[in-house]
Amino acid sequence: MYQYDKYDQAMVDARVAEFRDQVRRRLDGTLPEDEFRHLRLKNGLYLQLHAYMLRVAIPYGTLSGEQMHMLAHIARRYDRGYGHFTTRQNIQYNWMKLEETPDLLADLASVEMHAIQTSGNCIRNISSDHFAGAAADEIADPRPWAELLRQWSSFHPEFQLLPRKFKIAVIASPTDRAAMRLHDIGIELVRNADGVLGAKFFVGGGMGRTPMIGPCIRDFVPAEELISYSEAILRVYNRYGRRDNKYKARIKILVHELGAEEYTRQVEEEFAQMKTLGLDPPVAELERITAYFADPAFEQGLSDEIDRADPDFAVWVDQNTHPHKVPGYAVVTISLKPAGGIPGDASADQMDLMADLAARFAFDELRVTHTQNIVLAHVRKADLYTIWQQLDGEGLASANLDLIGDMIACPGLDYCSLANARSIPVAQKISERFADTGRQRELGELKLKISGCINACGHHHAGHIGILGVDRKGVENYQLLLGGSGAEDVSLAKIIGPGFDEDGIVDAVETVTNVYLGARTDGERFLDTYRRIGVNPFKEALYG
Amino acid sequence: MKILTGNDLKTGDVVWWAGETEWSRHLADAQDAGADADAILEREEAARRVNASYAVDGEVTDRGPMPLHIKERVRAFGPTVRPDLAINTSIPIVKV
Numbered sequence: 001m002y003q004y005d006k007y008d009q010a011m012v013d014a015r016v017a018e019f020r021d022q023v024r025r026r027l028d029g030t031l032p033e034d035e036f037r038h039l040r041l042k043n044g045l046y047l048q049l050h051a052y053m054l055r056v057a058i059p060y061g062t063l064s065g066e067q068m069h070m071l072a073h074i075a076r077r078y079d080r081g082y083g084h085f086t087t088r089q090n091i092q093y094n095w096m097k098l099e100e101t102p103d104l105l106a107d108l109a110s111v112e113m114h115a116i117q118t119s120g121n122c123i124r125n126i127s128s129d130h131f132a133g134a135a136a137d138e139i140a141d142p143r144p145w146a147e148l149l150r151q152w153s154s155f156h157p158e159f160q161l162l163p164r165k166f167k168i169a170v171i172a173s174p175t176d177r178a179a180m181r182l183h184d185i186g187i188e189l190v191r192n193a194d195g196v197l198g199a200k201f202f203v204g205g206g207m208g209r210t211p212m213i214g215p216c217i218r219d220f221v222p223a224e225e226l227i228s229y230s231e232a233i234l235r236v237y238n239r240y241g242r243r244d245n246k247y248k249a250r251i252k253i254l255v256h257e258l259g260a261e262e263y264t265r266q267v268e269e270e271f272a273q274m275k276t277l278g279l280d281p282p283v284a285e286l287e288r289i290t291a292y293f294a295d296p297a298f299e300q301g302l303s304d305e306i307d308r309a310d311p312d313f314a315v316w317v318d319q320n321t322h323p324h325k326v327p328g329y330a331v332v333t334i335s336l337k338p339a340g341g342i343p344g345d346a347s348a349d350q351m352d353l354m355a356d357l358a359a360r361f362a363f364d365e366l367r368v369t370h371t372q373n374i375v376l377a378h379v380r381k382a383d384l385y386t387i388w389q390q391l392d393g394e395g396l397a398s399a400n401l402d403l404i405g406d407m408i409a410c411p412g413l414d415y416c417s418l419a420n421a422r423s424i425p426v427a428q429k430i431s432e433r434f435a436d437t438g439r440q441r442e443l444g445e446l447k448l449k450i451s452g453c454i455n456a457c458g459h460h461h462a463g464h465i466g467i468l469g470v471d472r473k474g475v476e477n478y479q480l481l482l483g484g485s486g487a488e489d490v491s492l493a494k495i496i497g498p499g500f501d502e503d504g505i506v507d508a509v510e511t512v513t514n515v516y517l518g519a520r521t522d523g524e525r526f527l528d529t530y531r532r533i534g535v536n537p538f539k540e541a542l543y544g
Numbered sequence: 545m546k547i548l549t550g551n552d553l554k555t556g557d558v559v560w561w562a563g564e565t566e567w568s569r570h571l572a573d574a575q576d577a578g579a580d581a582d583a584i585l586e587r588e589e590a591a592r593r594v595n596a597s598y599a600v601d602g603e604v605t606d607r608g609p610m611p612l613h614i615k616e617r618v619r620a621f622g623p624t625v626r627p628d629l630a631i632n633t634s635i636p637i638v639k640v
Contacts, residue, residue, distance in 0.1 A: 027554060029592045047596050049619050051556035080629060094623075099554045342625055413615060414623035422618075424625045474613055 001064055001365060002147045002292040004112045011155065012109045015116055019043050020102035027099060042122070044115025045101060049417045052096035055118040056108060060128035060146040060170070061089030061368040063113075068355035068366055070111045075348040078104045083351070084415075085336060085344045087408055087459055088167070089127050089368040090118060094415055116154065121162045123153035123234075127169045129177045130369040133293060134331050134377040136323045140189050140197055142172040144290040145226060148281065151289075152227050159234055163241035164249035166234070167206075178370060179462055179486030181205045181214045184251045185233060190220065197223040203233055203263070204255030207456035211492050212252040217264040224286070228279045232270035236263065295326075296363040296378060302328020306381050313388050315437060316399040321384065330384060332362075332376040333369070334391060335398040335406060339435035340428050343409040344372030353394045357387055371408055373401070403440040404448055404513070405431045408459050412452030412469060413476070419452035421469025421476035422502075426450055429506045443513055446526045447485070462486035464527045465512065466493040467505060478505035482512065482538060483530050496535055497543050508542055515541045545576035545604060547611055548584060549619065550597030558619055559594060567594055570631070571620040572608040 004012070022039050025031040031039075040046075044055040056071070063071075071091055075083045078100055079093040086092055096104070108114055117124060128146040129135065149168060153159065159166070169178040172189035180186035186202035198220040205214025221229045237251045240258075255263045304327055308314035322331040334354060337343050346354075354374055358366045361383045362376035369375060379387065391397040400406045407430065410416065412423030427450055434440055449463030453470075460466030466481035477499040484493025500508050513526070515538050520529045530538070548561035552569075559567035560574040561584060568574070577584050581599040588594050601612045611617055622630035 032592070033589075033595055047551060047556065049615070050558055050622065051551065095556075097555045413618055414625050417615075419615075422624065424623075428625065476614065 001062060002059070002143075002289065008151075009109075009112070012112070012114045012116070015043070015114065016102060016105045016109050019105060023098060023102050038120065040098075041119040042116065043101075043105065044118035045096065045098075046119060047417070048094065049413070049415055049419075051094065052098055052101070053415070054093045054096045054101065054104070054115055055086070056091050056093070056113060056115050057118050057125045058090050058113075058368050059150050060126055060132070060143055061130050061370070062132075062143065063366050063368070064111075065355040065359040065364045065366070067111045067113055068351050068358065070107060070113065072348040072351035072355065074104060074107065075351065077107075082345055082347045084342075084411060085346065085368050085372050085374070087370050087372060087410070087457060088125055089130070089370055090125055091368070092411075094411075119165075120160075121164050121166075122160050123156065123162075123166045123168065126150050126153070127167070127178055127183070127370060129171045129173060130367040130375045131177060131322065131331055131377065132172070132367075133295070134324050134329075135173055135175070136325045137175055138173040138325075139191055140172045141290075141293050142170045142189055143293045144286070145172075145187070145189065145199075145223070146170045147289050147292070148227065148286070149230065152230070159238065162234070162238055163243045164246065164251075166237075166251065168230075174488060176486070176488040176490070179459065179490075181490045182207055182211075182459075182462060182486055183214065185230065186214050187226070189223070192220055199223060199226050199229070201229065201233070203267075204252040204260070206250055206252045207459060207461045208250070209247060209454045209456075210250075210252065211456070211461040212256060213490050213492065214252070215255070215260040217260060217267060224283070225275065225280055227281065228274040228277070229267075229271055231279060232267045232274050235270050235274075236266045240266075296365075298326045298329065298378070299380070302380060302382065304328055304381060306384060310385070312397075312399070313385055315441075316388050316397055317384060319399040319403070319441070320401045324378065326378075328381055330379050330381050332379045332384070332387065333401050334374040334376065334396050335400055336373050336396070337400060337406050337431065338395055338398050339405060339431045341395075341431070342424050343407055343427050346374075350394050350396055353390060353396070357390060361387055371406065373406070399437055400440055402445045402447065404434045404443055404446045404465075404509075405440050407431065407448040407450060408463075409450040410452050410458035412450075412458075416452060416457075418455060419469070420471035421452050421478065423450045423452040423458055423467075423469055426467060426469070426478060426502060426505060429502070430509055433506055433510060443517070444525055446513070448509070449484075459486060460484070461492050462490075463493055464525070464530070465509060467509075468495070470499065472499070476502060478502065480505065480508050480512070480542070482535060483527065485527060489527070494535070496539055511541050512538050545602045545609065546578055546581040546599050547571075547574045547602035547609055547616070548577050548581060548588075548597060548599050549574075549611075549616060550588070550594035553593055553595045556595075560620075561588070561597075565591070571610070574602070574609040576602075576609070
């Protein structure tokens with residue numbers, strides 16, 4: 001894992017001191033809210049439906065056991081005993097007190113964490129593949145590049161007041177586990193015919209009220225020029241992105257309105273200029289960063305055998321572990337989606353347990369996934385049973401990864417002041433309806449995603465089944481979408497007809513799964529069947 | 545009726561205007577601001593004890609003052625999915 005150098009730590013400590021003074025001035029009345037608001041947002045502090053909400057950055061979703069323990073401490077000391085892991089690989093706390101926030105940020109800084117640039121029109125937390133460094137299918141480790149982008153984008157003086165917020169994802173595998181093409185910039189690390197590492201750039205993707213899949217604007221940028229190419233992309237956007245209308249201010253609108261070809265031409269022109277400025281880091285700096293992500297001391301010659309005598313454990317192994325690049329190891333995903341639970345929520349005790357398991361069994365490292373789960377990336381297969389037993393004791397052993405129960409849901413109207421409808425109760429009812437693990441596994445891979453408004457924090461556009469909550473004359477109503485994907489087979493889901501009430505949408509989900517079960521051929525996922533047979537059979541079953 | 549709500553500046557707690565310069569954490573204490581809503585909001589904003597205050601339409605029910613819209617009802621009683629954190633779970637949030 002990356003560790004702060006003296007500059008990182010000094011910057012974060014200075015920001016805590018600065019914000020402490022700003023809070024003091026806000027509380028004594030010298031700083032009015034209209035001046036303070038953007039300052040608190042730059043430090044991740046929102047004002048939500050019930051209270052202040054703090055969003056803490058978890059760079060590319062990676063954190064140590066000590067950092068996870070700190071998140072548990074914050075949940076206990078400053079919140080109400082829990083936190084919410086988000087679709088941006090961050091964590092949010094819902095019950096903050098303004099007067100306590102400086103102390104909280106100081107606690108975070110003591111373990112190399114902060115909430116800087118988790119809000120505002122700047123480059124947000126860099127997201128990445130949660131299996132980075134462990135996946136058997138990656139061509140390089142994306143984390144050094146994500147870290148480089150983090151350092152480049154943190155406090156970047158030119159990009160603190162962009163037309164709108166800006167999100168970047170980096171992957172290095174043909175399997176897209178980060179919804180890469182639904183980001184403002186999606187970077188896929190690739191190797192050219194000579195085996196040289198470079199980056200394929202996709203620009204102008206996103207969800208929200210105008211969902212778009214980012215087009216590829218460059219097949220190959222040499223890896224050592226990744227920063228200057230990113231800078232060129234941002235410069236063109238910063239210059240021409242719309243500032244007159246916040247709903248048309250994201251880069252996707254600029255790329256769409258200019259056309260990918262013209263936008264690319266402008267980026268290339270800027271890039272030619274950027275390359276002469278010596279902006280890209282020297283090789284020694286790249287090596288310094290990369291060294292932090294060296295493989296841990298894996299044991300060699302371990303057995304791949306797993307004792308599957310306990311049937312519940314065997315199901316969990318099948319569903320929630322993935323192949324690791326080193327024999328004898330596995331990647332474990334801890335589901336934060338128990339039947340009837342709140343997707344992404346974890347109690348302080350659960351956080352402490354996951355931190356302890358990481359320290360004992362996973363080289364003291366955890367990952368937050370954009371699907372609101374937690375990963376132990378490097379686990380000996382021989383330790384899986386012990387881990388499963390301990391997770392089970394804390395309600396963390398749901399064997400539902402990538403199944404219908406493993407759904408994304410935004411906080412919705414239960415917490416969010418922007419939301420139009422509640423998301424979590426719908427998620428709870430669906431997960432209860434499909435609580436039986438055998439039934440879920442019979443349905444196979446099925447990605448269900450729920451948002452409580454068109455801002456799409458719950459990624460409903462990317463759901464095999466998506467649900468969008470809307471306000472219809474003061475009453476919550478839920479639209480059903482089908483056919484989306486945030487993976488390498490990316491597509492945008494489409495609304496298929498009139499919406500439903502809360503119970504009706506649960507029935508509707510069951511109806512479409514029944515259509516799928518009746519129509520699928522061998523090996524077809526829900527999405528495959530939908531793409532093959534089209535929307536009409538589903539519509540007919542729902543609306544007659 | 546016009547109900548005024550905001551967040552306590554220091555703690556972020558949801559509060560309801562309860563007459564004069566009073567704000568209460570209990571919706572039951574909310575008073576009708578009527579035609580004075582804007583003036584009260586302006587005055588209270590200047591006092592800097594309550595943050596992001598705004599007016600909503602409400603009605604008088606047998607359970608006391610109640611916002612018409614579900615958003616403020618959720619705001620008044622806490623997340624519907626965490627009854628342990630709710631302010632008063634005995635009152636339904638959906639308009640009847």
